[in-house]
Amino acid sequence: MTDLPSHARAVIIGGGVIGCSTAYHLAKCGWRDIVLLERARLTSGSTFHAAGLVGQLRTSANITKLLTYSVELYDRLEAETGQATGWKRNGGLRLACNPERMTELLRQATTARSFGLAVEVLSPQEAAKLWPPMDGSDLVGAVFLPSDGQVNPSDLTQALAKGARMSGVRIFEDCAVSGIRTAGGRVAGVVTERGEIGCELVINCGGQWAKEIGRLAGVSVPLQSVQHQYLITEPIPGVPRDLPTLRDPDRLIYFKEEVGGLAMGGYEPNPIAWAVDGIPPGFHFTLLDSDWDHFEPMMEQALARVPALATAGVKQLVNGPESFTPDGNFILGEAPELRNFYVGAGFNAFGIASAGGAGKALAEWVAGGEPPMDLWPVDIRRFGRLHRDDHVVRQRTLEAYAKHYTIAFPHEEYESARGLRVSPLYHRLKDQGACFGSKLGWERPNWFARAGETPRDAYSFGRQNWFEAVGGEHRACREAVALFDQSSFAKFLMVGRDAEAALSWICANDVSRPVGSVVYTQMLNRRGGIECDLTVSRIDRDAYYIVTGTGFATHDFDWIARNIPQGQDARLLDVTSAYAVLALMGPRARDVLQQVTQDDVSNAAFPFAACRDIVVAGAAVRALRMTYVGELGWELHVPAESAGAVYDRLMQAGSRYGIANAGYRAIESLRLEKGYRAWAGDIGPDYTPLEAALGWAVKLRQDTPFLGREALVAQREKGLARRLAGFSVDDPSVVLLGRETIYRDGERVGWLSSGGWGYTAGRNVGFGYVRNEAGITDEYLAGGRYELEIATRRVPAALHLRPLYDPEMSRVKG
Numbered sequence: 001m002t003d004l005p006s007h008a009r010a011v012i013i014g015g016g017v018i019g020c021s022t023a024y025h026l027a028k029c030g031w032r033d034i035v036l037l038e039r040a041r042l043t044s045g046s047t048f049h050a051a052g053l054v055g056q057l058r059t060s061a062n063i064t065k066l067l068t069y070s071v072e073l074y075d076r077l078e079a080e081t082g083q084a085t086g087w088k089r090n091g092g093l094r095l096a097c098n099p100e101r102m103t104e105l106l107r108q109a110t111t112a113r114s115f116g117l118a119v120e121v122l123s124p125q126e127a128a129k130l131w132p133p134m135d136g137s138d139l140v141g142a143v144f145l146p147s148d149g150q151v152n153p154s155d156l157t158q159a160l161a162k163g164a165r166m167s168g169v170r171i172f173e174d175c176a177v178s179g180i181r182t183a184g185g186r187v188a189g190v191v192t193e194r195g196e197i198g199c200e201l202v203i204n205c206g207g208q209w210a211k212e213i214g215r216l217a218g219v220s221v222p223l224q225s226v227q228h229q230y231l232i233t234e235p236i237p238g239v240p241r242d243l244p245t246l247r248d249p250d251r252l253i254y255f256k257e258e259v260g261g262l263a264m265g266g267y268e269p270n271p272i273a274w275a276v277d278g279i280p281p282g283f284h285f286t287l288l289d290s291d292w293d294h295f296e297p298m299m300e301q302a303l304a305r306v307p308a309l310a311t312a313g314v315k316q317l318v319n320g321p322e323s324f325t326p327d328g329n330f331i332l333g334e335a336p337e338l339r340n341f342y343v344g345a346g347f348n349a350f351g352i353a354s355a356g357g358a359g360k361a362l363a364e365w366v367a368g369g370e371p372p373m374d375l376w377p378v379d380i381r382r383f384g385r386l387h388r389d390d391h392v393v394r395q396r397t398l399e400a401y402a403k404h405y406t407i408a409f410p411h412e413e414y415e416s417a418r419g420l421r422v423s424p425l426y427h428r429l430k431d432q433g434a435c436f437g438s439k440l441g442w443e444r445p446n447w448f449a450r451a452g453e454t455p456r457d458a459y460s461f462g463r464q465n466w467f468e469a470v471g472g473e474h475r476a477c478r479e480a481v482a483l484f485d486q487s488s489f490a491k492f493l494m495v496g497r498d499a500e501a502a503l504s505w506i507c508a509n510d511v512s513r514p515v516g517s518v519v520y521t522q523m524l525n526r527r528g529g530i531e532c533d534l535t536v537s538r539i540d541r542d543a544y545y546i547v548t549g550t551g552f553a554t555h556d557f558d559w560i561a562r563n564i565p566q567g568q569d570a571r572l573l574d575v576t577s578a579y580a581v582l583a584l585m586g587p588r589a590r591d592v593l594q595q596v597t598q599d600d601v602s603n604a605a606f607p608f609a610a611c612r613d614i615v616v617a618g619a620a621v622r623a624l625r626m627t628y629v630g631e632l633g634w635e636l637h638v639p640a641e642s643a644g645a646v647y648d649r650l651m652q653a654g655s656r657y658g659i660a661n662a663g664y665r666a667i668e669s670l671r672l673e674k675g676y677r678a679w680a681g682d683i684g685p686d687y688t689p690l691e692a693a694l695g696w697a698v699k700l701r702q703d704t705p706f707l708g709r710e711a712l713v714a715q716r717e718k719g720l721a722r723r724l725a726g727f728s729v730d731d732p733s734v735v736l737l738g739r740e741t742i743y744r745d746g747e748r749v750g751w752l753s754s755g756g757w758g759y760t761a762g763r764n765v766g767f768g769y770v771r772n773e774a775g776i777t778d779e780y781l782a783g784g785r786y787e788l789e790i791a792t793r794r795v796p797a798a799l800h801l802r803p804l805y806d807p808e809m810s811r812v813k814g
C-alpha cells in the first residue's frame with residue numbers, strides 16, 4: 001500500500017510481534033479503520049532475532065493467563081491464517097541444582113497449579129531422560145510444563161499481520177512516525193514522512209524505540225536497551241526435533257532445539273546497556289557484533305550441561321538489543337500523561353511468549369477504555385516521575401536483568417537506584433537500626449535491627465533473619481505503642497465547588513460527611529472491581545485530603561482525575577511531598593499523644609474516623625484517627641519541615657510507655673491478623689467489595705449513584721461465586737507467602753492472595769478467594785475441610801470468617 005489515509009480510528013506504531021498482535025486483536029474486537037505504521041519492514045526490530053521460547057509461568061495469575069492465551073492462539077493461528085508459524089508445543093523443562101532452587105521450583109509448581117497450568121515435578125533421572133543431550137549429574141530435580149513450546153518469531157509476526165489484514169487492518173511499511181499531534185490533552189494524529197494521519201488514538205508498540213516515540217508525546221516509557229546474546233549450533237547428533245525448551249537458571253542459561261542443533265543463551269550478571277545516547281538511525285534488521293568475551297562464562301556453563309557442545313560447530317552468536325524495564329515486567333496501558341495514547345512495550349526478552357496475550361489485553365483495554373482485568377503488574381501507571389530519568393531507569397533495569405535467573409527469594413529488595421526519595425526522618429531512623437526497602441523510589445523502614453544485629457536482610461525460603469526483630473515491633477504495637485514512618489504515602493487534595501459531588505460519584509462509600517470526617521473507601525470500575533482502596537478526609541466544605549499507598553501514587557491519581565465528571569469544578573493536586581506521616585499506634589497511643597499536644601485527644605473530642613488539626617512541637621499537624629493495624633491510633637500528617645521535631649517529642653513522651661520504632665514488615669503481620677485487605681494482593685480490579693467482604697464500606701443502602709454501583713447491585717442479586725476468606729496454619733515450619741493453593745474437601749478452589757506470620761495469633765495467616773460456581777455462602781465456606789498446598793506439600797488449614805486477632809471494638813474505637 002502506498003497512499004496513507006488522512007484519517008484512521010487507531011494508529012499502531014511498530015510492526016514487531018506486539019504491534020501486529022495488537023492490530024490482530026483490535027480488529028477481532030470489532031474495530032475498523034485501523035492503521036499500522038512500520039518504520040522499516042515488519043519484524044525488523046527485536047522480533048527477527050528472538051530465540052522463540054514460549055514459557056508461561058509468571059508470579060501473577062493474570063499475566064500467566066495472558067501467556068496461556070498466547071499458547072492457545074499459537075495452536076490455531078496457522079490454520080486460521082494459512083501462514084506457518086513454526087509453533088510446537090514441545091514442553092518446557094526447568095532445572096534445580098541446589099535445594100533452595102528446588103524449593104523455588106516447587107513453589108512455582110504449586111503456583112502453576114493454582115493458576116490452572118499442568119506441571120510435573122521430575123526426579124533428576126526423569127529430567128535427564130526428557131532431555132537426552134544433558135549431563136544431569138548435578139541435578140536435585142526439575143519441573144516440566146508440558147504446554148510450553150517454541151515458535152518462529154518472524155513467521156508468527158507475519159501470521160498475526162496476515163490475520164490483521166484479513167480483518168481489514170491496513171499496514172504501511174517504510175513509514176516512520178516522527179511526531180504526535182495532540183489537542184485538548186488528547187491524541188489528535190500522527191506525523192510521518194509521508195504525511196499526517198488524524199486519529200482518535202495511538203498505540204505505541206515501538207519496542208526499544210517506544211521510549212523515543214513516547215517522548216514525542218510527552219509520555220514516559222521507562223525502558224533500557226540491553227545487549228542479549230545466544231549461540232546457534234550446527235546439528236548435533238542425539239538432539240531430537242521435539243526436544244523441550246530447557247531453562248537452567250543456576251547456570252543462568254537456556255536452550256532450545258534449532259534445526260537439529262541447539263540455540264543457547266543466558267542472562268549475564270554484568271549486562272551491557274546499549275544505545276545509552278539513543279538508538280542510531282537506520283538500525284533495522286541489524287545485529288550487534290558478537291561479544292565472545294562477554295559470552296564466555298555462559299559458554300562454560302553450557303558446556304558443563306551439554307558436553308556435546310564441545311565438538312559442535314557454531315553457526316552464529318546472535319547479539320541483538322532488546323528493551324528491558326526496571327522490574328522485569330512489560331509496560332501496557334494508557335499513558336497517564338496523555339489521553340488515548342496507549343503503550344505496549346518493554347518486553348524483557350519474553351515478547352514472543354507474551355505477544356498473543358499482551359496484544360489481546362492491550363486491544364481490549366483500548367476498546368473498553370479500561371483494562372479488561374487486573375493488569376497491575378504490567379500497568380504503565382506503576383511507574384512515577386522518577387522513571388523519567390534515564391539514569392535511574394538504567395541502573396534498576398540492569399539489576400533486574402542480572403536477577404532474571406537468580407533465585408527470587410521472598411521479600412527481596414533491589415540494591416540499585418536507592419536513596420532517591422527519603423523521609424525527613426530517614427537519618428534518625430537509620431541511626432536507630434532501620435533496614436530500608438524501596439518503593440517507587442522511596443526508602444521505607446522495613447524493620448529495625450536490635451542491639452548487636454546488622455540491619456541487612458539475609459534471604460532464604462525459611463524464616464529470615466529479621467523474624468524476631470519484627471516480632472518485637474509487632475508486640476510493641478499490640479501491647480504498648482509503636483511509631484511507623486509512613487511518609488511515603490501518596491497524598492492528594494481534591495478541591496473545588498464540586499469536590500463533594502465528584503468524590504461521591506467516584507467513591508463507593510459515603511464521603512458526603514461533615515468536615516472533620518475520615519472515610520475508608522474503595523473506588524470501583526464499571527465491573528464493580530476495586531481500582532483504589534484509600535482514605536478520604538473532609539478537611540473543608542470544598543476540600544478533601546486523600547491518602548493512598550506509596551506504590552499506587554500514579555495509578556490512583558490517574559483513576560481519580562479521569563473519573564471527575566465533565567464540567568464539575570473539582571481539581572486534584574498531588575501534595576505527597578508536603579507532609580511526613582507518623583503513625584502512632586497501640587493501646588498507649590492516646591497517652592503518648594495527649595502528652596505532646598494541648599488539644600483534646602480524648603475519645604469524646606477526637607473519636608474514631610475523625611480528622612482534626614492539632615498542634616505538636618509547634619507544628620500544625622493533621623491527625624487522622626484511623627488504623628491499618630487494628631489498634632487505637634492516629635496517622636499524624638506533619639509538615640515535612642517539622643517531622644523531626646514531632647518525632648522527637650513523640651519518642652520522648654512515649655519512652656515511659658515502651659514506645660518502639662516499627663516498620664513495614666510489622667505492619668504486614670499486624671494487618672494480616674486483623675484481616676485488613678491489601679490492594680494489589682487481596683483486592684484489586686478483578687474483585688468487588690462484596691467478594692472481598694467489604695460490603696459494609698459501600699453505600700448501597702443509599703440512592704446515590706456511584707461508579708460501579710450497577711455491577712454491585714447485579715452481583716448482589718445474582719449471588720457470589722467466590723469470596724475472600726482467612727486461613728491459618730499452626731505448623732511453624734510452614735512459611736506462607738501468597739499464591740499457595742487452597743483445597744476444600746480435596747478440591748482445588750483458589751489460592752492465597754497474601755500470607756505471613758501473625759505474631760499475636762502465633763500462627764501463619766493467609767487470605768484467599770474460595771471459588772464455587774454454584775455459589776458461596778457462609779455455610780458453604782464453613783462446611784468444608786481445608787488444606788493449603790505449599791511447595792507441592794499439603795498441610796491442614798483452618799478457615800476464618802472473622803479476623804484472627806479481633807479485640808473488643810472499644811480497644812480500637814474507644
Ligand SMILES: Cc1cc2nc3c(=O)[nH]c(=O)nc-3n(C[C@H](O)[C@H](O)[C@H](O)COP(=O)(O)OP(=O)(O)OC[C@H]3O[C@@H](n4cnc5c(N)ncnc54)[C@H](O)[C@@H]3O)c2cc1C
Nearest residue numbers: 014016018039045046047050051052053177207351352353
Ligand atoms: C537475543 C534475543 C533473544 C530473544 N529470545 C526470546 C525468546 O526466546 N522468547 C521470547 O518470548 N522473546 C525473546 N526475545 C524478545 C523478543 O524479541 C522481544 O520481546 C519482541 O520481539 C519485542 O517485540 P516488539 O514488537 O515489542 O518490538 P520490535 O520487534 O522491536 O518492534 C518494534 C517495531 O517498531 C518499529 N518502529 C520503531 N520506531 C518507529 C517509528 N518511529 N515509526 C514506525 N515504526 C517504528 C521498529 O522498526 C520495529 O519493527 C529475544 C530478544 C533478543 C534480543
